[in-house]
Amino acid sequence: MKKTILTTIAASIAALAFVHADGKAAYMTCSACHGADGKGMPIGAKKMAPTLAGSAVVTGDASVLALTILKGIKKEGAEFIGIMAPLEAIYADDQKLADVMTFVRQSFGNEAAAVTKEDAAKYRAQWKDIKEPVSRAKITELTKKEGE
Numbered sequence: 001m002k003k004t005i006l007t008t009i010a011a012s013i014a015a016l017a018f019v020h021a022d023g024k025a026a027y028m029t030c031s032a033c034h035g036a037d038g039k040g041m042p043i044g045a046k047k048m049a050p051t052l053a054g055s056a057v058v059t060g061d062a063s064v065l066a067l068t069i070l071k072g073i074k075k076e077g078a079e080f081i082g083i084m085a086p087l088e089a090i091y092a093d094d095q096k097l098a099d100v101m102t103f104v105r106q107s108f109g110n111e112a113a114a115v116t117k118e119d120a121a122k123y124r125a126q127w128k129d130i131k132e133p134v135s136r137a138k139i140t141e142l143t144k145k146e147g148e
């Protein structure tokens with residue numbers, strides 16, 4: 001009996017480690033701009049991209065996070081060196097999209113709910129008609145709605 005429990009625990013830990021490794025691998029693309037620590041890769045006095053730690057877009061309504069990743073954000077200012085490009089082609093697989101979303105929602109001190117493959121597929125379908133990067137104002141508006 002004891003052995004069975006131990007085997008089950010060992011298997012769960014292995015499964016968790018696996019999920020985490022997948023998330024980390026899926027985050028590789030993002031880390032070029034958001035940094036391995038999620039705080040934004042510094043370039044001189046500026047940053048490639050904003051911090052994902054404590055970001056309302058990351059930890060709020062997951063559909064808005066999916067929208068940001070899939071369609072990108074329209075470049076309007078020069079605050080950041082980088083551009084939040086549409087990454088739909090890189091995250092064409094629902095599991096990979098779910099992995100990267102869960103990773104950012106549960107890393108850098110963030111503690112939001114995980115995203116399943118089914119959720120990821122649902123968000124992809126929800127935003128399928130959007131063909132170009134979304135304005136910052138739209139992202140903010142959608143983020144606010146969820147927090148109200």
Ligand code: HEC
Pocket residue numbers: 027029030031032033034048049050051052055056057058065068069073074075076077080081082083084085087100104136
């Ligand atoms: C080529 C650089 C680059 C890459 C790669 C990149 N981002 Fe971004 N990201 C940006 C920039 C720049 C912004 C700020 C856009 C703006 O507001 O104008 C941003 C904004 C964001 C935001 C909004 C944050 C907030 O609180 O306003 C989220 C969420 C985000 N990125 C997540 C990701 C994730 C997840 C990945 C990987 C799947 C990723 N990004 C890949 C450059 C990048």
